[in-house]
Amino acid sequence: MSDFEASTPLARDGRAPNVFREGGWTPMRQYSETEEVDFAIVGTGAGGGTLAARLAEKGFSVVAFDAGPFFRPLEDFASDEESQSKLYWLDERIVDGADPLVMGGNNSGKCVGGSTVHFAMVSLRFRPEHFKARTLLGYGADWPVDWREMWGYYDQVERALSISGPLSYPWGPARPAYPYRPHPMNACAQAMAVGCEHMGMKWAPMPLATVSAPRGESPPCVQRGFCRFGCSTNAKQSALVVWIPRALKAGAEVRDLAMVGRVELGSGGQVTGLHYHREGAWRFQKAKNVVVAGYAIETPRLLLNSACPDAPDGLANSSGLVGKYLMTQPNQGVFGRTKEESRWYKGPPILCVSEHWNYCDDKNFPGGYTLMSQGPMPQEWVNIQVGARKLWGSDLRHAMLDYNHMVGMKVVGEGLPSVHNSVTLADEVDQYGLRIPRITYSWTEGDKALIAHSMDQMQGCLEGANATDIFRQEQDTNHLNGTARMGDDPRTSVVNPDGRTWDHPNLWVCDGSTFPTTGGVNPSLTIQAMALRTADRIEALAARGEL
Amino acid sequence: MLHGASAMLGASVLADSAVEHYRGSFDNPGMYTPLVVSAVTMAAGIDGASGQWLPRRMRDGMYALSGAVGAIGVGFHTYNVLRRPGGLNWLNAFYAAPIGAPAALSLAGAIGLAADEIAETSHPDRLKLFGIPVGRALSAFTALGLMGTVSEAGLMHFRGSFQNPFMWLPVSLPPIAAALTAKAAIEPAGERDGRPMTRSWLWLTSAMGIAGVGFHAFGVSRAMGGWRNWSQNVVDGPPLPAPPSFSALAIAALAALRLRDLEDA
Ligand SMILES: Cc1cc2nc3c(=O)[nH]c(=O)nc-3n(C[C@H](O)[C@H](O)[C@H](O)COP(=O)(O)OP(=O)(O)OC[C@H]3O[C@@H](n4cnc5c(N)ncnc54)[C@H](O)[C@@H]3O)c2cc1C
Numbered sequence A: 001m002s003d004f005e006a007s008t009p010l011a012r013d014g015r016a017p018n019v020f021r022e023g024g025w026t027p028m029r030q031y032s033e034t035e036e037v038d039f040a041i042v043g044t045g046a047g048g049g050t051l052a053a054r055l056a057e058k059g060f061s062v063v064a065f066d067a068g069p070f071f072r073p074l075e076d077f078a079s080d081e082e083s084q085s086k087l088y089w090l091d092e093r094i095v096d097g098a099d100p101l102v103m104g105g106n107n108s109g110k111c112v113g114g115s116t117v118h119f120a121m122v123s124l125r126f127r128p129e130h131f132k133a134r135t136l137l138g139y140g141a142d143w144p145v146d147w148r149e150m151w152g153y154y155d156q157v158e159r160a161l162s163i164s165g166p167l168s169y170p171w172g173p174a175r176p177a178y179p180y181r182p183h184p185m186n187a188c189a190q191a192m193a194v195g196c197e198h199m200g201m202k203w204a205p206m207p208l209a210t211v212s213a214p215r216g217e218s219p220p221c222v223q224r225g226f227c228r229f230g231c232s233t234n235a236k237q238s239a240l241v242v243w244i245p246r247a248l249k250a251g252a253e254v255r256d257l258a259m260v261g262r263v264e265l266g267s268g269g270q271v272t273g274l275h276y277h278r279e280g281a282w283r284f285q286k287a288k289n290v291v292v293a294g295y296a297i298e299t300p301r302l303l304l305n306s307a308c309p310d311a312p313d314g315l316a317n318s319s320g321l322v323g324k325y326l327m328t329q330p331n332q333g334v335f336g337r338t339k340e341e342s343r344w345y346k347g348p349p350i351l352c353v354s355e356h357w358n359y360c361d362d363k364n365f366p367g368g369y370t371l372m373s374q375g376p377m378p379q380e381w382v383n384i385q386v387g388a389r390k391l392w393g394s395d396l397r398h399a400m401l402d403y404n405h406m407v408g409m410k411v412v413g414e415g416l417p418s419v420h421n422s423v424t425l426a427d428e429v430d431q432y433g434l435r436i437p438r439i440t441y442s443w444t445e446g447d448k449a450l451i452a453h454s455m456d457q458m459q460g461c462l463e464g465a466n467a468t469d470i471f472r473q474e475q476d477t478n479h480l481n482g483t484a485r486m487g488d489d490p491r492t493s494v495v496n497p498d499g500r501t502w503d504h505p506n507l508w509v510c511d512g513s514t515f516p517t518t519g520g521v522n523p524s525l526t527i528q529a530m531a532l533r534t535a536d537r538i539e540a541l542a543a544r545g546e547l
Numbered sequence B: 001m002l003h004g005a006s007a008m009l010g011a012s013v014l015a016d017s018a019v020e021h022y023r024g025s026f027d028n029p030g031m032y033t034p035l036v037v038s039a040v041t042m043a044a045g046i047d048g049a050s051g052q053w054l055p056r057r058m059r060d061g062m063y064a065l066s067g068a069v070g071a072i073g074v075g076f077h078t079y080n081v082l083r084r085p086g087g088l089n090w091l092n093a094f095y096a097a098p099i100g101a102p103a104a105l106s107l108a109g110a111i112g113l114a115a116d117e118i119a120e121t122s123h124p125d126r127l128k129l130f131g132i133p134v135g136r137a138l139s140a141f142t143a144l145g146l147m148g149t150v151s152e153a154g155l156m157h158f159r160g161s162f163q164n165p166f167m168w169l170p171v172s173l174p175p176i177a178a179a180l181t182a183k184a185a186i187e188p189a190g191e192r193d194g195r196p197m198t199r200s201w202l203w204l205t206s207a208m209g210i211a212g213v214g215f216h217a218f219g220v221s222r223a224m225g226g227w228r229n230w231s232q233n234v235v236d237g238p239p240l241p242a243p244p245s246f247s248a249l250a251i252a253a254l255a256a257l258r259l260r261d262l263e264d265a
């Protein structure tokens, strides 16, 4: 545990940090632990933060818990890759399988706002057919929701986050123009555009969750590129900056540095509340409903750790599928050198997109992928040099001298769901005395074919942009999904289309874990769209007395 | 008055191109040209409007230079847009060199030249430009100039997503002023009511140009660090010197209207 985590919570005594003011506070409603709140939400990221805001706005009493601290970006975030590791979930985990996942900064956050506080802001919609991949494309699984309904929620999220993106999007059915104009493309993004044209693919400026003009208390993005280490200006439209202030304003309570260890199952299959650790002690919050939104590792871990005599295999696990079908996304990169200076670290790291291979079905692998430009920060770049290229000593020094001349691309691919990829419990325990997760992962043959295809395409692009000394970063992953999949059938899924667990009518899941497939795009927009849908469904069910 | 308008337009171009080309790190040595030339235009305008110490030929030479450099600038900026991936598309229109901006220099030059022509003659009501009575010609010209400036403000405010409702002002007030001025350029002789409506809209447009500096100053305050971080935000924020080009053109249009009145009399 870092020193920071050991410090005391900030959201208490009727107030919470105001993220827009150094040293500022905002009033916060508080609930007593014996009061049975309508919703206790575990996690405040893309899923939990969004849901907390919407449920509070609909008049429900809400307490949202997060294991991580409540930051004020203006004063807490430094332009320092190392010190910003305080945003990551770095608690102990065991990884295995043929392709063990690297856990940490690249895939999990631990703070109010969740992983969106240090995410790369790429905000893409699923291709409509990807919601019915099994039926229409013959792989993966179907989502139990209609794409048109999801696209309606995408509209809402894009407006809520003022996504800055192109006026017309080259792929898929027509969509409204993005609320804010696109950001300028840096030299690296322009090189990718040239490469795409060379390869006969369309490209577009990337739709991003950082504002290109002032919005409320957010200033426009200053293009300095520290996004993946926490945006210190609040231009980034993270859950911390968008949904949490809305939740607080609508009367929700946020409890920071509050690790939920167990959800309590009462009689009749209903849950009664949750046990959480805060300020050195275990406490219990009563709740009419519990929503788990801890992301694809911590959500199944909490459900499994909540096993009790009435649910010996863990909560919501009658199908045996809690923790199964863990998916990550291939995130390989290809890099090259250009004659002109590129200064690719300028601006948000990802500024150009091609969804060509999401929308083209003439290919020799299942699934789709998105290509994007990338500009790593210096320390990340050293890690790639040492890791992917095995450079050291004077070779490493020479490679680093080329930093300002590099261009690069990466893939975000549709990792396939496999029942063998999973989150289970190890026997070891963490600092709270909770059993830690064991994360097992192996690429499927389909994944390997997709990765090989994407790397050839990226190499072709960079060659087309006249880059030289091209090399590949063969191993990298990001984003996690699955592990509490949604479906129509209680035997083959953990939650129903509303995120309600089949086994316990007042236990819900609202985060990336419910994805039956990952689609070929980054997940956060879909997670938030789904959270908006869940909030609407809960409101409708409550109105009918079916909650 | 026309010389004054030239000077004001020259000043606006000087300040704007200085900031924008500094932002572009004077990547191409040609990027210094508009700074020098707009300063020259401004000097010619001030000289014309005040003591007229310089011989007319010299002042006209300065105005002509301004006109020519503006046209060349449009060429350079177009090239800058077209050589980027995607060519003429929204992204490049937003972020590559603004195609229309250098035309302001040409406008300043042309207005100055006309001013000298008019000063020379004792019968400005009989003076012609391109075979058209000078009042009509200048009205048409300034109306066009206003519309050009409207398009640039419109493009930039669109880039800013019209996030503040006041950003609609420069795309709603000046077009009316421009339309009324254009009407003055083409309507048959004999309208002798002094065109109070047209004049009011032009004064409004001119006042808006000055108020725009205040709005843009507010815009700078909304960027990260606000005015405390002026050295970055003045460069990256909404351009302070841009809105007065509306004022300069509105004033030139008012002068053109005066000539129109003479022609009508
Ligand atoms: C470096 C990086 C870049 C990314 N870039 C993009 C991108 O560009 N575009 C995109 O769409 N997606 C991106 N993502 C992915 C995206 O951020 C996540 O998919 C998304 O945030 C997941 O939402 P979630 O609600 O499921 O979980 P999270 O946002 O991770 O939130 C989970 C929260 O739950 C808390 N929590 C977990 N367990 C407990 C517990 N037991 N008790 C209390 N609190 C708990 C955690 O502390 C955390 O704050 C990126 C992710 C990373 C890490």
Ligand code: SF4
Binding pocket: A210, A220, A221, A222, A223, A224, A225, A226, A227, A228, A230, A231, A232, A233, A234, A235, A236, A347, A348
């Ligand atoms: S580049 Fe923009 S979004 Fe990224 S950290 Fe800087 S201000 Fe924030």
